[in-house]
Amino acid sequence: xxxxxxxxxxxxxxxxxxxxxxxxxxxxxxxxxxxxxxxxxxxxxxxxxxxxxxxxxxxxxxxxxxxxxxxxxxxxxxxxxxxxxxxxxxxxxxxxxxxxxxxxxxxxxxxxxxxxxxxxxxxxxxxxxxxxxxxxxxxxxxxxxxxxxxxxxxxxxxxxxxxxxxxxxxxxxxxxxxxxxxxxxxxxxxxxxxxxxxxxxxxxxxxxxxxxxxxxxxxxxxxxxxxxxxxxxxxxxxxxxxxxxxxxxxxxxxxxxxxxxxxxxxxxxxxxxxxxxxxxxxxxxxxxxxxxxxxxxxxxxxxxxxxxxxxxxxxxxxxxxxxxxxxxxxxxxxxxxxxxxxxxxxxxxxxxxxxxxxxxxxxxxxxxxxxxxxxxxxxxxxxxxxxxxxxxxxxxxxxxxxx
Numbered sequence: 001x002x003x004x005x006x007x008x009x010x011x012x013x014x015x016x017x018x019x020x021x022x023x024x025x026x027x028x029x030x031x032x033x034x035x036x037x038x039x040x041x042x043x044x045x046x047x048x049x050x051x052x053x054x055x056x057x058x059x060x061x062x063x064x065x066x067x068x069x070x071x072x073x074x075x076x077x078x079x080x081x082x083x084x085x086x087x088x089x090x091x092x093x094x095x096x097x098x099x100x101x102x103x104x105x106x107x108x109x110x111x112x113x114x115x116x117x118x119x120x121x122x123x124x125x126x127x128x129x130x131x132x133x134x135x136x137x138x139x140x141x142x143x144x145x146x147x148x149x150x151x152x153x154x155x156x157x158x159x160x161x162x163x164x165x166x167x168x169x170x171x172x173x174x175x176x177x178x179x180x181x182x183x184x185x186x187x188x189x190x191x192x193x194x195x196x197x198x199x200x201x202x203x204x205x206x207x208x209x210x211x212x213x214x215x216x217x218x219x220x221x222x223x224x225x226x227x228x229x230x231x232x233x234x235x236x237x238x239x240x241x242x243x244x245x246x247x248x249x250x251x252x253x254x255x256x257x258x259x260x261x262x263x264x265x266x267x268x269x270x271x272x273x274x275x276x277x278x279x280x281x282x283x284x285x286x287x288x289x290x291x292x293x294x295x296x297x298x299x300x301x302x303x304x305x306x307x308x309x310x311x312x313x314x315x316x317x318x319x320x321x322x323x324x325x326x327x328x329x330x331x332x333x334x335x336x337x338x339x340x341x342x343x344x345x346x347x348x349x350x351x352x353x354x355x356x357x358x359x360x361x362x363x364x365x366x367x368x369x370x371x372x373x374x375x376x377x378x379x380x381x382x383x384x385x386x387x388x389x390x391x392x393x394x395x396x397x398x399x400x401x402x403x
Contacts, residue, residue, distance in 0.1 A: 007048045008025065009022070023042050028095065034092070070154060110152055133188075136188075146314040157203075171259065172259075220389060248318065252359040256276065299311075318352075318353045
């Protein structure tokens with residue numbers, strides 16, 4: 001089976017080629033049959049990329065429109081599979097009838113439909129429920145801005161879930177909060193499915209893929225000193241990977257969060273000191289040790305947009321390269337799985353930017369730095385991670401008697 005998209009070419013009475021609002025069609029060929037199906041989209045001739053069979057990126061709302069074309073192509077594949085597994089002949093007419101039955105209703109995009117979900121149901125929700133759903137909408141928007149591919153129904157699979165969970169963890173969300181956010185996302189997806197806008201069911205596995213909050217291990221992931229040093233000494237010719245290594249290690253050596261790193265200006269970094277501006281006002285000062293200072297010197301005389309201290313980078317990019325470097329440096333210590341039903345995983349598969357602050361806490365505790373000082377460095381009073389990591393370290397020390 002082969003699918004192609006093309007734009008209608010038609011001339012007016014004077015013989016001139018029409019160029020405005022031309023319909024886009026999908027043709028499906030199989031076994032000597034050819035079926036032409038209207039996509040419901042119209043685009044100006046100069047907005048169509050014939051080579052890639054997609055709407056040009058510069059065309060208004062091209063992202064959502066191309067997502068719809070991708071969705072139509074996937075439904076055509078599903079239609080053919082279903083037809084071959086049925087007792088019907090794979091004829092043009094049978095294909096067209098089954099396709100029309102399987103295809104979703106057209107929507108202008110994931111977020112437009114999410115907004116419609118809020119509009120249609122908000123009158124029956126409490127103000128608290130509306131705020132939760134609206135917060136999820138804003139969170140998904142933020143995630144979409146950093147995600148490598150735009151959010152679309154056909155992309156909501158286990159990979160999306162892993163990336164979304166990691167994104168929320170870097171923002172400092174507790175696992176129970178992330179679980180509730182996924183629950184609200186599934187609520188929206190159920191609505192979209194019932195309304196006929198979504199035909200993809202991978203999201204139904206989200207609950208099975210997530211460990212319930214009450215069953216999830218409470219011990220934060222971290223790198224021990226040897227693992228951190230291996231990552232610090234990693235050599236690469238890839239400049240982006242080099243920046244990921246440096247920024248991650250800077251956070252591990254300083255106790256700075258990813259969000260704080262992204263907001264840091266040149267004037268916030270001085271020899272011997274890191275200045276963190278608190279959201280509600282005030283300042284947190286962190287002494288700069290020799291490891292953080294070494295990285296700081298490397299970027300001290302480089303200049304970035306808005307006088308940023310370091311090169312801007314998305315969480316998704318950082319996580320991607322961290323896992324690659326972790327694998328190459330042999331970070332294979334087995335850790336608890338992210339999703340329910342999985343076995344223990346090598347550490348490199350769980351590496352994210354959020355592990356940096358846990359690494360700082362863990363190694364600071366091993367260096368006998370007082371808990372109250374560690375909490376002051378991280379900027380979180382009575383930080384539960386400090387207590388949990390310290391408790392786990394105490395258990396490790398006690399287990400030495402068992403050898």
